[in-house]
Amino acid sequence: MAAATTAAADAAQDGQTPSLSASPSTSRPRLPPPPPPPTTTTTTSRSRRCPCTRAQLLAFLGAPSAEGLADFGRRVADRVLADRSDAGGPRVLFGGGVWVDAACGGLTDAFRDVAAEAYKSEARTVSFTDEWVKKATDNLIDSMISTDDINAATDLVLANAIYFKGDWMEPFQLQFTSPGTFHRLDGGHVELDFMEKYRRMDVACMDGFKVLKLPYKLGATPPAHGQLKRRRGQVDTKSKDMPSTEVNESTRYSMFVFLPDTRDGMATMVDVVTAAAAFMYSISAEMKLRDVDLKLPKFKITFNWGNLKETLCQLGLTLPFSPEAADLRGMCNGDEGDGKSRRTTFLSKVAHMAVVNVNEKGTEAGAVAFHVHGGSGPPPDLVEFTADHPFTFFIMEERSGVIVFVGHILDPTK
Template identity: 55%
Template sequence: MPSPPFTNPLPKPVLLLALAVAATLLYAAGLHATLPRDRPAPRPGPAMIRDGHTALALRLAKQLAPASGNTTTTTPKDNVAFSPVSIHAALSLVAAGARGATLDQLLAFLGAPSAAALADSGRRVVHRVLADRAASGGPRVLFGGGIWSDASCGALRTAFRDVAVQSYKSEARTVSFANGPEEIAKAINGWAKKATNNIIDSIISPKDITAGTVLVLANAVYFKAKWDIPFESGDTQPGSFHRLDGSRVDAQFMSRTMYAAQYASCSDGFKVLQLPYEHGRGDADETRYSMYLFLPDERHGITSMVDAVTAGPDYLYAVLNKTAANTVRVTLPKFAISFNRNLVDDLRLLGLSLPFSAGSADLRGIFDKEWQAFIGKVLHKAVVKVDEEGTEAAAVTMIMMDGAGREQPVEFVADHPFSFFIMEERSGVIVFAGHVLDPTTN
């Protein structure tokens, strides 16, 4: 694949789909670093939930992409980064406390046959796919959860607490939201900072805690990995990046020649390239992560590409299976994305509605008392940084619940839009996701 010269002006819109996706429950033994071509057939149960993970990742990727036709999307200059695995885990924990129609809707939305299967899959993802492999030379991966419940609501149900602790590594705390919003917000932000290795230092403000707040559920994921073959910093050069509005921006482009790289040129108008990360040595359960870059052939082709790639898990995995060994000269911009959003409206547009309704939400499986609660906010913050050495990424998802009976206050030459997946290869799970429109802005 020829390397276009930097002397040609490049389109400015960088729409980087920073896709941080964490584990599906599919543990395929004997999978190579050339993941896509030799993916074994999964067992029926885990495959269903893996596809639920992937389907949510793809639907959110399309929902958050610019020019995707929805009314809540970002502008054509906004970068996007999110963690599908974090969002899936947060909603899965809510499902552990849901009942009736609310539980049925959550299970359908998350792609699981039952709450028990969802909890089991969550445990597998958290303890296997998101296991830290730094000691054996693999990626540094951290995952943890937190629960802050109001003292007035009484104790958490034993079954709910067990799922939170065993499946999602969550620690529960009892607080008084009404009496100490500043202190509680400070404590939650301190937890988030520690859980993300100081990458995300705040996710909530005292103003987010209202008179109706009864429960906060949160999880955090941190990922840091080196490229299997790093880029040489001396080869990094300035160049122009074309943005979607037709303007150009100066960016720093890394480049290197990859031999036997897994690459595919698809008939749907885009190219796919695998960039493997270092993995651990000598561990039978080692994880293998890669970033997959999705680059449209046309400078303004990201919308149609995202529509194609997000059509469903079967299409995505079929595309990845088409990659084959090639010699590739890759040129990729360095970038750092910071994304912060309340996802309630996005989740509503994707079909999840009952948990957000004060009149319809049935979350009576959370507290011992028959307390009527509903989700008020789904706060999500993600940071993704890519440079010559590798990738560092972190995300926090925080679900804030209100009591329904409480008073509610009023309130590659990747020089044009492209996409990438960070995937754990042996499970097939997508851990981080996003869109980059301008690599020079956060």
């Protein structure tokens, strides 16, 4: 297992962001300070609740409207996150769920329909008990959230899980995998296997770090609801009929590995990468095909974050979590107006799980020429790309510009 942390800034920076999305993420503007909560908190009357929850959510996600966001989510689910393994492409599995306690009045029919149709997610009204956690969600939530985190006081839980495993377009050869040393940020080191290959690859040598692109094997794409287009570093969410030239195009996943020149250079590199929202798109223009001697550690990431509430609040998303200020009337049935007394609803938990597996596996290569240099040393144009210290990776679907995963590799053995 590899120690991986989602870079909150870069998960929000353009894709997709991981993280592991992950769910896919898009660039979003810096948020204004959230409105202050109501001064009186002795009542949960809807008239005292802040009407800005919807606006804050849309601003946080960089979306012009809820309808536009749903349309974008629909097209990402259909085009980017659809499993292409049967067609030879990466295996991509994702699932999500929204569960609200019955005491809050339940989910609206409109929200339930959008969750299922646009986001391929389950939306249910339940009674939160330990037994429900284990059975009603087929153990998905049980594996992501401790049963201690869900009790009778829990109102609303969101959960998302995504799995990615792709075959390299040009696989590593097992016979070239050899043991090596990975140097951690704390000065320690670990021994593990490094994959190695020498060939011409897309690489960019920037000030203080290098970026390498490793394409995954292509998979066929079925017709979709709309087209995803990149424009000036943004993902265009405007729906339009899919042109016939686009229907048969395959998804094009690639891993971009960002390697600082120095062992302790990750923080500076991340600052540079996250400073501009369009950096991930502009880096492609800097890449050139060059001879590269690549050494990359094998790693598998299982990232499980049982509650993202604190992180999301730090990023400016506060209102949905506030018992006094949250206004989720478009999502949950109202808690007043029908003569019934109901608990007002606020978001209790947000959980995310991501799994990424990186190894030599790929389709059997044909006649592949490996060149070993000796005697006078490497040629002057050779790029040495030895990932033996902490680095960052992005997995992007290049045709849409959606970043599916973002991760830091701090210790590939954990």
